[in-house]
Amino acid sequence: METSSSATSLSQLTSGEVHVIVGPMFAGKTTALLRRIQCETDKGRSVAVIKSNKDTRYGLDSIVTHDGAKLPCWALPDLLSFSEKLGTEAYEKLDVIGIDEAQFFGDLYDFCCKAADHDGKTVIVAGLDGDYLRKRFGSVLDIIPLADTVTKLTARCELCGKRAFFTLRKTDDTQTELIGGADVYMPVCRRHYVSGQVVIEATRSVLEKQKVLCDSYVEATSC
Numbered sequence: 001m002e003t004s005s006s007a008t009s010l011s012q013l014t015s016g017e018v019h020v021i022v023g024p025m026f027a028g029k030t031t032a033l034l035r036r037i038q039c040e041t042d043k044g045r046s047v048a049v050i051k052s053n054k055d056t057r058y059g060l061d062s063i064v065t066h067d068g069a070k071l072p073c074w075a076l077p078d079l080l081s082f083s084e085k086l087g088t089e090a091y092e093k094l095d096v097i098g099i100d101e102a103q104f105f106g107d108l109y110d111f112c113c114k115a116a117d118h119d120g121k122t123v124i125v126a127g128l129d130g131d132y133l134r135k136r137f138g139s140v141l142d143i144i145p146l147a148d149t150v151t152k153l154t155a156r157c158e159l160c161g162k163r164a165f166f167t168l169r170k171t172d173d174t175q176t177e178l179i180g181g182a183d184v185y186m187p188v189c190r191r192h193y194v195s196g197q198v199v200i201e202a203t204r205s206v207l208e209k210q211k212v213l214c215d216s217y218v219e220a221t222s223c
């Protein structure tokens with residue numbers, strides 16, 4: 001009896017999975033996530049999708065891809081409170097948890113460990129691997145060692161149509177988390193990332209010089 005119960009708990013313990021989908025903006029990460037979630041639903045598995053409540057571009061109760069596909073979801077500030085919010089019983093029945101915009105969750109690593117290692121869930125994570133400076137974004141890279149599979153998607157370079165690996169910010173804002181769409185960001189290839197950064201840096205320094213001139217002019221005239 002005890003053998004069979006420990007065998008059951010062992011099978012629950014080892015049945016979890018972590019799949020990671022990364023890439024620049026406009027690479028179809030959310031679409032790929034929704035496709036995998038749909039696939040799991042078709043297999044009869046119980047699914048839930050979580051996204052960050054920081055991204056309010058499309059409303060909070062649904063997840064929408066750039067091409068308009070829609071799925072109901074939970075918009076939360078963190079992941080570890082999810083089971084409590086959903087209710088323990090409902091959480092236990094869940095087979096698959098999708099996480100979109102994963103770069104915004106500080107507790108991503110701990111959540112994936114708990115959900116996959118201990119709770120036997122299949123966790124499918126989509127997020128940006130790098131920010132507009134091509135530096136790590138949030139904890140997405142930290143969960144690569146936990147993953148069964150890692151998929152890096154690419155977009156199309158907005159300037160030449162070649163494969164795009166990076167996200168270029170078109171404005172001179174410098175905070176890491178600046179939420180926006182095609183008005184603020186564009187996908188670019190390596191060559192256009194490098195030349196684009198040069199143009200943006202040059203623009204920023206010209207604007208800063210003008211601001212200094214302007215400020216000193218205001219000061220001079222107000223004296």
Ligand SMILES: [Zn+2]
Binds near residue numbers: 159160161162192
């Ligand atoms: Zn290009």
